[in-house]
Amino acid sequence: MAIPGLHLTRIGKGNYLLEPLRSMNIRDKGLLMQEIVSHVQQGQGTHLYYDLNGLPIIDQVYYDWLDKLARTCLAVNIKMICINMQPTAAFTLSSFLTRKPVFETALGIPD
Numbered sequence: 001m002a003i004p005g006l007h008l009t010r011i012g013k014g015n016y017l018l019e020p021l022r023s024m025n026i027r028d029k030g031l032l033m034q035e036i037v038s039h040v041q042q043g044q045g046t047h048l049y050y051d052l053n054g055l056p057i058i059d060q061v062y063y064d065w066l067d068k069l070a071r072t073c074l075a076v077n078i079k080m081i082c083i084n085m086q087p088t089a090a091f092t093l094s095s096f097l098t099r100k101p102v103f104e105t106a107l108g109i110p111d
Contacts, residue, residue, distance in 0.1 A: 003032070003035045003036065003039065004023070004024075004025075005020065005021050005023045005024030005025055005032075006018060006019060006020045006021055006024050006036075007019040007021070008036060008039055008040075010043055010045070011049070011109065014044065014045055014046035014047060015045065015046070015047045015049065015109070016039075016040050016043065016045045016047070016048050016049065017049045017051060017109070018036065018048055018049065018050045018051065019051045020050075020051070020054065020055075022054070026061070026062070026065040029065055029068060029069075033068065033069050033072050036048070036069065037069075037072055037073060037076060037078065040073075040078055041076060041078070045078055046077070046078060046079065047078065047079050047080075047081060048073055048078055048079070048080045048081070049081050049082075049083050049106075049109050050066070050069075050080060050081065050082045050083065050103070051083055051084050052082050052083065052084055052085045052086070052089060053083075053084035053086070055085075055086065055089050056086055056088050056089060057088055057089055057092040058085075058089045058092050058093040059092065060096055063093060063096070063097075063101075066080075066082065066101070066103060067101065067102055067103070069103075070101070070102040070103035071102050074102060079104065080102075080103040080104070081103065081104045081105065081106050082103050082104070082105045082106075083105070083106050083107065083108050083109060084107070084108060085105060
């Protein structure tokens with residue numbers, strides 16, 4: 001299944017890697033979330049690794065997108081882990097957090 005604006009790749013048993021492209025449009029987040037979660041569920045995925053390497057900053061709108069996607073994943077027993085977050089993105093993200101994010105973070109995908 002091709003999802004416009006991102007690459008979603010199975011990288012091992014139960015693990016998926018989501019790589020957003022510059023063309024990813026989060027304005028239609030409901031449909032985008034449905035397609036992502038449906039694809040991971042169909043493959044019996046348990047972990048969604050979201051690669052943030054290409055984002056130098058994370059603003060409130062993008063954080064809301066990450067939060068909603070992580071909550072949707074959690075509702076169907078998929079753990080979302082954001083990886084490769086740049087220091088500038090972490091700094092901007094921390095400036096408006098009021099609670100611990102639903103998603104986890106890691107330097108990369110564990111071996």
